[in-house]
């Protein structure tokens with residue numbers, strides 16, 4: 697979709713000021729999106745869980761629908777489309793059934809372009825032994841806490857506690873604290889939805905990955921607007937990265953309206969559901 701320029705666009709707004717999600721327009725509101733696109737082409741960056749698929753009880757069941765896949769294919773025929781996920785890249789490929797898009801997996805640590813191959817960056821390596829050691833440690837210790845699920849990943853280990861009894865969850869948090877204390881200054885925990893993501897403490901995140909991709913994929917042009925859709929706290933790095941750009945991009949937070957009032961975000965618009973994501977992307981593809 698190339699949206700015509702809107703004369704009334706307010707380009708002077710401070711896009712870095714935190715807002716709560718309930719104050720933001722829906723990205724399905726054409727004038728709001730038109731103002732941001734201002735006649736330029738989009739380049740679309742998409743989180744996976746909670747955006748391309750609904751959040752489901754078990755990570756392995758988050759399979760993308762044929763309908764969403766068709767929308768992505770059609771959108772990719774019109775503009776650049778990249779998936780930026782906390783998941784491992786290979787898992788995103790498997791669950792989405794998509795292997796011809798750029799995917800930044802493992803929170804942007806592991807980036808692959810089907811055309812160019814691996815896209816290297818400043819945090820591409822150096823943490824492998826640490827992640828392997830911590831993964832093993834977490835796997836052994838979590839076996840004692842009923843309901844935990846350990847997801848080993850390329851550059852992190854995810855410790856899920858969605859199915860742990862509420863009164864046992866403090867044990868999971870204590871285990872994470874212990875593991876961090878065993879590696880002073882080397883690890884950090886990234887919060888998620890019923891998951892503790894233990895990662896190397898390296899200054900790299902989805903926002904840095906998106907900025908890097910904009911450079912490598914030659915998308916840093918005045919006639920291209922980067923758009924990022926995400927639902928989680930880790931996606932805020934990407935929203936901030938887009939808001940900081942000389943010509944700010946469009947950050948779209950996918951959030952249940954019931955949770956929107958309490959959620960500060962650097963996004964500039966919202967969508968309520970994965971179905972709305974499909975409608976928004978379908979609109980961009982036309």
Ligand SMILES: O=P(O)(O)OC[C@H]1O[C@H](O[C@H]2O[C@H](CO)[C@@H](O)[C@H](O)[C@H]2O)[C@H](O)[C@@H](O)[C@@H]1O
Nearest residue numbers: 744745751752753754755758781782783889891
């Ligand atoms: O960056 P994302 O693509 O959004 O990935 C974030 C995490 O998503 C997955 O966990 C979450 O989704 C699961 C499936 O809906 C859900 O069962 C789980 O409770 C959520 O935390 C994934 O398993 C993680 O590795 C990703 O980091």
